[in-house]
Amino acid sequence: MDEVKILEIKESVFADNDRQAEGLRRELKGKGIFLLNLMSSPGSGKTTTLTRTIEALKDELKIGVMEADIDSDVDAKAIAATGVKAIQLHTGGMCHLDADMTRQGLDGLETGDVELAILENVGNLVCPAEFDTGAVKNAMILSVPEGHDKPLKYPLMFSICDVVLINKIDVMPYFDFDLEKCKEYIHMRNPNAEILPICAKTGEGIDAWANWLRREVNAWRSPRKE
Numbered sequence: 001m002d003e004v005k006i007l008e009i010k011e012s013v014f015a016d017n018d019r020q021a022e023g024l025r026r027e028l029k030g031k032g033i034f035l036l037n038l039m040s041s042p043g044s045g046k047t048t049t050l051t052r053t054i055e056a057l058k059d060e061l062k063i064g065v066m067e068a069d070i071d072s073d074v075d076a077k078a079i080a081a082t083g084v085k086a087i088q089l090h091t092g093g094m095c096h097l098d099a100d101m102t103r104q105g106l107d108g109l110e111t112g113d114v115e116l117a118i119l120e121n122v123g124n125l126v127c128p129a130e131f132d133t134g135a136v137k138n139a140m141i142l143s144v145p146e147g148h149d150k151p152l153k154y155p156l157m158f159s160i161c162d163v164v165l166i167n168k169i170d171v172m173p174y175f176d177f178d179l180e181k182c183k184e185y186i187h188m189r190n191p192n193a194e195i196l197p198i199c200a201k202t203g204e205g206i207d208a209w210a211n212w213l214r215r216e217v218n219a220w221r222s223p224r225k226e
Contacts, residue, residue: 041123044123046120053118062113064085066089066119069088152185163194163212
């Protein structure tokens with residue numbers, strides 16, 4: 001009996017996406033555009049956090065936002081109400097965005113006057129972590145009600161993020177959430193991850209987050225020294 005030919009499709013797809021992502025980052029660098037990939041599970045407070053972020057930075061930076069969802073335009077309308085440029089990306093049932101989809105989103109956003117582009121990725125802790133979007137930095141939000149053990153259960157998500165926002169700290173007294181344990185588990189997965197406790201509802205910790213983002217944007221947009 002002849003041997004069956006086996007194609008490693010997943011590996012091939014990832015390799016092709018990684019090449020596209022690197023190409024997109026080079027283009028963004030040349031244009032002086034900082035792309036942030038913001039991820040989390042549904043209900044963690046991405047849109048509220050994003051609204052607070054825009055309030056803190058919109059007088060300094062020209063911001064554009066891509067809202068990715070399987071359906072609806074609720075989040076894009078909420079972001080557009082802040083006065084920044086916003087578009088909705090429908091993924092056609094897919095639970096993540098890849099580099100090519102992100103490029104299409106940036107084209108639709110018309111980034112000629114955008115300095116900070118934010119991709120609010122589809123809400124889940126699995127698929128978005130697997131695909132490089134071409135972003136300069138990856139950020140994620142973990143909310144207190146989800147539990148402090150999530151870094152143990154979703155290792156890839158936490159390992160690829162440059163910064164983790166621990167949101168809804170105002171309700172910490174009502175949940176069995178150990179902040180120090182959570183920090184320990186995150187650093188087990190990613191020793192270099194920045195961890196910032198925030199409350200998007202009240203604004204607590206948003207200044208520290210805005211300062212982090214401001215610093216990263218300025219570093220990315222500064223000319224490289226030879």
